[in-house]
Amino acid sequence: MGKFxxxxxxxxxxxxxxxxxxxDLAENSAVRGCMVIKPYGYAIWEKxxxxxDKMFKETGHVNAYFxxxxxxxxxxxxxxxVEGFAKECAVVTHYRLKTNPDGSGVIVxxxxxxxxxxxxxxxxxxxxxxxxxxxxxxxxxxxxxxNQWANVxxxxxxxxxxLRTAEFLWQEGHTAHATKEEAEVEARKMLDVYAKFAEExxxxxxxxxxxxxxxxxxxxxxxxxxxxxxxxGKALQAGTSHFLGQxxxxxxxxxxxxxxxxxxxxWATSWGVSTRLMGALIMSHSDDNGLVLPPKLAPIQxxxxxxxxxxxxxxxxxxxxxxxxxxxxxxxxSVKFDDRDTQKPGWKFAQYELQGVPVRIAFGARDLENGTxxxxxxxxxxxxxxxxxxxxxxCTKLMDEIxxxxxxxxxxxxxxxxTKVDTWEEFEAALAKGGFVSAHxxxxxxxxxxxxxxxxxxxxxxxxxxxxxxxxCILTGKPSKQRVLFAIAY
Amino acid sequence: MGKFxxxxxxxxxxxxxxxxxxxDLAENSAVRGCMVIKPYGYAIWEKxxxxxDKMFKETGHVNAYFxxxxxxxxxxxxxxxVEGFAKECAVVTHYRLKTNPDGSGVIVxxxxxxxxxxxxxxxxxxxxxxxxxxxxxxxxxxxxxxNQWANVxxxxxxxxxxLRTAEFLWQEGHTAHATKEEAEVEARKMLDVYAKFAEExxxxxxxxxxxxxxxxxxxxxxxxxxxxxxxxGKALQAGTSHFLGQxxxxxxxxxxxxxxxxxxxxWATSWGVSTRLMGALIMSHSDDNGLVLPPKLAPIQxxxxxxxxxxxxxxxxxxxxxxxxxxxxxxxxSVKFDDRDTQKPGWKFAQYELQGVPVRIAFGARDLENGTxxxxxxxxxxxxxxxxxxxxxxCTKLMDEIxxxxxxxxxxxxxxxxTKVDTWEEFEAALAKGGFVSAHxxxxxxxxxxxxxxxxxxxxxxxxxxxxxxxxCILTGKPSKQRVLFAIAY
Numbered sequence: 007m008g009k010f011x012x013x014x015x016x017x018x019x020x021x022x023x024x025x026x027x028x029x030d031l032a033e034n035s036a037v038r039g040c041m042v043i044k045p046y047g048y049a050i051w052e053k054x055x056x057x058x059d060k061m062f063k064e065t066g067h068v069n070a071y072f073x074x075x076x077x078x079x080x081x082x083x084x085x086x087x088v089e090g091f092a093k094e095c096a097v098v099t100h101y102r103l104k105t106n107p108d109g110s111g112v113i114v115x116x117x118x119x120x121x122x123x124x125x126x127x128x129x130x131x132x133x134x135x136x137x138x139x140x141x142x143x144x145x146x147x148x149x150x151x152x153n154q155w156a157n158v159x160x161x162x163x164x165x166x167x168x169l170r171t172a173e174f175l176w177q178e179g180h181t182a183h184a185t186k187e188e189a190e191v192e193a194r195k196m197l198d199v200y201a202k203f204a205e206e207x208x209x210x211x212x213x214x215x216x217x218x219x220x221x222x223x224x225x226x227x228x229x230x231x232x233x234x235x236x237x238x239g240k241a242l243q244a245g246t247s248h249f250l251g252q253x254x255x256x257x258x259x260x261x262x263x264x265x266x267x268x269x270x271x272x273w274a275t276s277w278g279v280s281t282r283l284m285g286a287l288i289m290s291h292s293d294d295n296g297l298v299l300p301p302k303l304a305p306i307q308x309x310x311x312x313x314x315x316x317x318x319x320x321x322x323x324x325x326x327x328x329x330x331x332x333x334x335x336x337x338x339x340s341v342k343f344d345d346r347d348t349q350k351p352g353w354k355f356a357q358y359e360l361q362g363v364p365v366r367i368a369f370g371a372r373d374l375e376n377g378t379x380x381x382x383x384x385x386x387x388x389x390x391x392x393x394x395x396x397x398x399x400x401c402t403k404l405m406d407e408i409x410x411x412x413x414x415x416x417x418x419x420x421x422x423x424x425t426k427v428d429t430w431e432e433f434e435a436a437l438a439k440g441g442f443v444s445a446h447x448x449x450x451x452x453x454x455x456x457x458x459x460x461x462x463x464x465x466x467x468x469x470x471x472x473x474x475x476x477x478x479c480i481l482t483g484k485p486s487k488q489r490v491l492f493a494i495a496y
Numbered sequence: 497m498g499k500f501x502x503x504x505x506x507x508x509x510x511x512x513x514x515x516x517x518x519x520d521l522a523e524n525s526a527v528r529g530c531m532v533i534k535p536y537g538y539a540i541w542e543k544x545x546x547x548x549d550k551m552f553k554e555t556g557h558v559n560a561y562f563x564x565x566x567x568x569x570x571x572x573x574x575x576x577x578v579e580g581f582a583k584e585c586a587v588v589t590h591y592r593l594k595t596n597p598d599g600s601g602v603i604v605x606x607x608x609x610x611x612x613x614x615x616x617x618x619x620x621x622x623x624x625x626x627x628x629x630x631x632x633x634x635x636x637x638x639x640x641x642x643n644q645w646a647n648v649x650x651x652x653x654x655x656x657x658x659l660r661t662a663e664f665l666w667q668e669g670h671t672a673h674a675t676k677e678e679a680e681v682e683a684r685k686m687l688d689v690y691a692k693f694a695e696e697x698x699x700x701x702x703x704x705x706x707x708x709x710x711x712x713x714x715x716x717x718x719x720x721x722x723x724x725x726x727x728x729g730k731a732l733q734a735g736t737s738h739f740l741g742q743x744x745x746x747x748x749x750x751x752x753x754x755x756x757x758x759x760x761x762x763w764a765t766s767w768g769v770s771t772r773l774m775g776a777l778i779m780s781h782s783d784d785n786g787l788v789l790p791p792k793l794a795p796i797q798x799x800x801x802x803x804x805x806x807x808x809x810x811x812x813x814x815x816x817x818x819x820x821x822x823x824x825x826x827x828x829x830s831v832k833f834d835d836r837d838t839q840k841p842g843w844k845f846a847q848y849e850l851q852g853v854p855v856r857i858a859f860g861a862r863d864l865e866n867g868t869x870x871x872x873x874x875x876x877x878x879x880x881x882x883x884x885x886x887x888x889x890x891c892t893k894l895m896d897e898i899x900x901x902x903x904x905x906x907x908x909x910x911x912x913x914x915t916k917v918d919t920w921e922e923f924e925a926a927l928a929k930g931g932f933v934s935a936h937x938x939x940x941x942x943x944x945x946x947x948x949x950x951x952x953x954x955x956x957x958x959x960x961x962x963x964x965x966x967x968x969c970i971l972t973g974k975p976s977k978q979r980v981l982f983a984i985a986y
Binding site for chain 1: 523525526527530531532533534535538539541542558559560561562563564565566567569570571572578582583584585586587588589591592593594595601602604613614615616623626627630642646647649651663665838
């Protein structure tokens with residue numbers, strides 16, 4: 007096996023690129039940097055969407071929809087925000103095309119120039135806070151707990167499918183609160199939701215932390231994040247939740263009358279995860295045979311493949327296959343019975359391995375005689391023969407087992423790849439090995455930037471609940487009060 | 497009541513505009529022509545989304561996602577298509593802003609001009625068929641049955657919330673087939689899905705038909721549609737399904753190897769419904785007190801309002817309210833128990849009427865003594881007192897009754913507003929009265945356009961299964977073989 011893909015050890019990056027395309031997850035489009043999310047990839051994203059959406063609603067949030075376009079002037083209202091987002095945005099300047107006078111296709115109609123250019127949203131704080139201004143008069147209007155599922159555009163120069171694309175899909179929560187405390191609680195609560203989702207659904211262990219000033223979202227007072235570790239030892243930021251203070255309320259003059267009858271500025275959070283999670287999912291679990299999907303996010307949880315020769319056998323096997331499918335579906339599993347005669351069983355095995363289907367049931371003529379089936383699990387590639395009557399129970403149990411096993415595997419991998427270092431030499435050696443590096447830092451942006459320039463490593467986060475500990479900065483030797491987590495990151 | 501809104505008889509158009517905003521469905525944004533869909537409105541759209549998505553999947557379709565942007569040259573590939581869509585599109589010409597040298601905000605960076613302009617998708621046939629070219633080699637790759645949930649932009653000059661906005665949300669199905677017959681069956685099948693959704697979920701009766709050549713989608717060989725009648729006698733096109741022939745396969749050179757080993761062009765359909773359905777829903781059922789929602793699409797199906805004075809009473813009532821809520825939820829209903837003491841019961845009654853909650857349960861101190869509750873239905877505004885033990889059954893039954901009743905009401909209204917006419921005078925009189933007008937037409941675009949210029953009426957459709965009947969065109973007197981449906985339309 008593994009013939010479909012470059013192996014991870016040979017070239018991890020190429021392995022990833024090939025896997026995304028060959029497993030039918032996504033592909034590059036005719037538009038630079040924009041991807042096509044193919045049906046199989048989109049089905050996984052839909053499962054992520056549904057699980058997250060449920061969690062958002064359970065924590066009191068509602069969905070809404072705000073415009074795709076942001077007036078150029080809105081971006082400038084918050085100084086840090088424009089600095090962060092103006093550099094890479096799609097700008098709409100005209101609203102009409104016309105036939106080229108020379109008859110060759112269409113050209114932009116110069117008479118249809120917009121008075122003010124519109125930016126395709128890179129994120130929606132500005133348009134949403136301009137809207138909230140009309141929604142908020144008194145403390146009775148607070149909190150506002152809105153989420154939006156949307157597409158956004160950031161004009162990235164170097165793109166990679168799911169990890170960094172010019173257009174991507176995401177959700178962005180935008181909340182408004184009467185007090186600082188409430189907003190801070192909200193930002194942390196949503197970080198917890200993200201961590202729970204990553205660990206329980208994606209089976210990806212994450213470290214919750216807070217970003218340094220240098221790595222904060224443009225316009226935030228604090229950016230909380232969940233950081234995951236990929237199999238190649240690189241970190242991946244899987245979600246962020248921002249405490250925005252009163253920055254956007256100031257920028258858009260959003261005030262409320264408090265219980266004492268005084269005007270106050272509103273407090274804000276925003277938080278988001280994107281189709282980037284697909285990249286994290288793929289790189290956390292998959293192997294040289296292809297995708298390994300956690301059962302909770304697998305579009306097909308069990309595939310049934312009969313091994314037959316000729317139509318007569320096929321008919322008998324179809325009976326068994328359909329029965330198994332119905333029985334498994336009755337247990338709530340999503341099942342595909344693939345009895346196509348246009349592809350050989352071996353090809354099908356490889357294909358479903360490539361696509362990460364957690365469990366495969368196969369049976370041939372002898373199984374039919376013996377009343378057995380072969381059950382193979384994708385995570386360990388183990389297979390075993392069982393009496394057909396046990397198949398449904400085994401598959402049901404395997405869902406939990408596989409979900410738990412790939413989480414544990416990722417957790418063990420991470421545990422083995424967090425290195426504590428105390429000197430610059432150790433730091434460089436640890437980075438070369440890969441993984442998170444826990445080291446002392448003097449707390450200045452200057453040092454953080456210098457370390458990045460020397461090593462490409464960034465401070466991924468200061469973990470929440472980080473123990474205080476006296477130490478010396480690995481670069482400057484200046485005193486430090488706690489270790490932070492460095493890594494080379496996606 | 498009715499104090500919140502202009503009445504329909506006074507000014508239907510103003511009634512609609514006020515209702516959309518006051519019932520918290522949507523509002524205009526800071527961006528010309530783009531709307532904000534507020535949480536309550538979005539919750540209805542989500543229910544529409546979920547029901548439709550389920551129906552699409554049950555008919556074998558899968559979701560995918562294609563780029564927001566379309567290279568300008570793609571639009572020109574299909575001659576009719578560019579003619580239809582180039583006139584009203586948002587054009588991205590640059591990919592960066594920079595700080596204004598004079599320090600005032602940001603300006604478009606002239607050095608960041610795109611080589612080829614990008615169009616924000618008004619519809620996705622071109623980008624999707626450029627993708628399908630890579631997906632289709634042989635008959636084994638067909639059919640492709642993809643749907644996309646997305647935002648699209650059409651630069652409308654005169655916009656109205658939900659009915660006509662520059663940006664709107666929709667789904668667009670794009671299918672590829674080996675034969676003409678299969679594509680035609682698909683286009684008709686999806687029309688049936690739309691009609692079923694409109695009638696069973698929205699409780700809006702629709703007429704299925706085919707558009708005249710003049711009213712076809714730009715690039716289609718046939719456009720099927722469902723047409724609904726609003727309370728003011730205007731028609732509204734609620735969904736369309738297009739048989740595209742081989743036009744887009746030609747434009748993007750999409751061929752497949754058939755079973756005989758020959759190259760053939762692929763056959764196509766596309767079909768879509770949008771947030772415009774929200775407009776149809778609102779205008780079909782609502783009254784001068786506000787929205788009337790079909791229970792199947794109501795975010796809150798039952799609201800429970802206690803009528804109390806003081807905290808002690810409130811506590812007793814909370815017990816009953818919470819019990820009723822739990823019992824109703826156990827039956828699968830979505831319920832809100834509103835025991836806020838910041839608003840009076842009368843205000844709440846009016847508010848939930850305005851928002852179209854199908855059933856209201858209210859109880860006061862005397863009800864508590866008597867073991868009764870008052871149950872009011874939104875569609876008829878009738879209220880009656882029942883023993884509290886019957887409340888759950890009554891509410892459950894009312895869901896079906898209200899759903900059926902508002903459908904029947906709309907159906908009766910439509911039946912009373914289809915007028916057969918045989919002369920121009922009758923035609924003008926019928927149009928003045930409103931509704932669909934069934935009349936003979938000579939079959940030429942010239943006459944169709946002339947009628948539109950004289951009366952603003954358009955041919956909404958030639959109903960499917962329309963009986964053939966000899967007659968004379970109401971305008972030209974030329975012979976006609978069948979009646980078609982005219983109306984003034986949204």
